[in-house]
Amino acid sequence: xxxxxxxxxxxxxxxxxxxxxxxxxxxxxxxxxxxxxxxxxxxxxxxxxxxxxxxxxxxxxxxxxxxxxxxxxxxxxxxxxxxxxxxxxxxxxxxxxxxxxxxxxxxxxxxxxxxxxxxxxxxxxxxxxxxxxxxxxxxxxxxxxxxxxxxxxxxxxxxxxxxxxxxxxxxxxxxxxxxxxxxxxxxxxxxxxxxxxxxxxxx
Numbered sequence: 001x002x003x004x005x006x007x008x009x010x011x012x013x014x015x016x017x018x019x020x021x022x023x024x025x026x027x028x029x030x031x032x033x034x035x036x037x038x039x040x041x042x043x044x045x046x047x048x049x050x051x052x053x054x055x056x057x058x059x060x061x062x063x064x065x066x067x068x069x070x071x072x073x074x075x076x077x078x079x080x081x082x083x084x085x086x087x088x089x090x091x092x093x094x095x096x097x098x099x100x101x102x103x104x105x106x107x108x109x110x111x112x113x114x115x116x117x118x119x120x121x122x123x124x125x126x127x128x129x130x131x132x133x134x135x136x137x138x139x140x141x142x143x144x145x146x147x148x149x150x151x152x153x154x155x156x157x158x159x160x161x162x163x164x165x166x167x168x169x170x171x172x173x174x175x176x177x178x179x180x181x182x183x184x185x186x187x188x189x190x191x192x193x194x195x196x197x198x199x200x201x202x203x
Contacts, residue, residue: 003134004161007118010132011090011166014116015050019088021166023053024080024106026070028148029094029120029155030055031062036159042188044172045180051163054079056102069102076105080113087114092162094155095119096147098126098135120158122151134158175199 011021023033033053040051056075057066069075085091091110093103098121107130110117119130122138136154143149167173172180177199183192 003118003132004158004165006132007092007134007158007162008165008169010116010118011092011162012169014088014090015046015166015170017088019086019090020049020083021051021090021092021163022080022083022085023051023092023094023159024055024076024103025053025094026056026100026102027061027065027067028152029096029100029103030057032152032156032159033092033094034062036156036163040163040167041182042184043178043181044167045182046167046172052083054083054106056100071101073101073105073108076102076107077109078105080106080109085110085113085115089113089115090118091115092118092120092159093128093130094121094159095126095128096122096151096155098123098128100128104128118162120155122147122154 014021023037025033034055037051037053040046041048055061057069060066061069093106095103107117117130118132119128120134122136124135124137138150138154141149177195179195181188183189
């Protein structure tokens with residue numbers, strides 16, 4: 001909990017200073033980062049580039065397994081450098097094993113750019129180094145080795161807390177309401193009306 005709180009504060013600081021939250025991972029971990037990043041614009045009304053995500057193997061890996069891509073430290077570093085990282089950005093690596101070379105490469109490039117890093121992992125003995133380590137020690141999986149289960153669920157919970165906490169601290173939430181959301185469909189337009197009515201204490 002303490003590590004997640006530190007990550008929330010750092011993420012909020014980056015957002016307030018005009019920086020970005022950048023997730024990076026491989027396989028399930030990478031897909032979870034992409035998922036959380038894609039949910040921030042409609043929830044908080046921010047441009048897509050404020051929270052972005054890198055996945056080993058690129059967009060193709062979102063739908064298809066590209067298992068070998070996670071082994072390339074060099075590709076992780078190259079992918080992050082393409083984003084022109086600045087010190088005000090916050091880089092969050094997601095690696096259930098705590099050892100993923102792709103994420104290691106991302107971290108190396110982040111450190112070279114002077115950016116703060118955080119790691120979300122389920123392995124207390126992982127070798128990846130980061131400024132903030134979030135260790136959800138979920139133990140052995142029911143299906144041995146399938147980290148999309150307990151480890152993946154724990155990672156998603158941590159990501160939910162980091163992004164929601166960060167945008168709340170940065171002023172995108174008011175009295176528990178998503179006041180920054182974009183009302184682009186019938187459901188969200190109805191929600192916008194309810195938010196205004198509730199905050200204005202009207203019916």
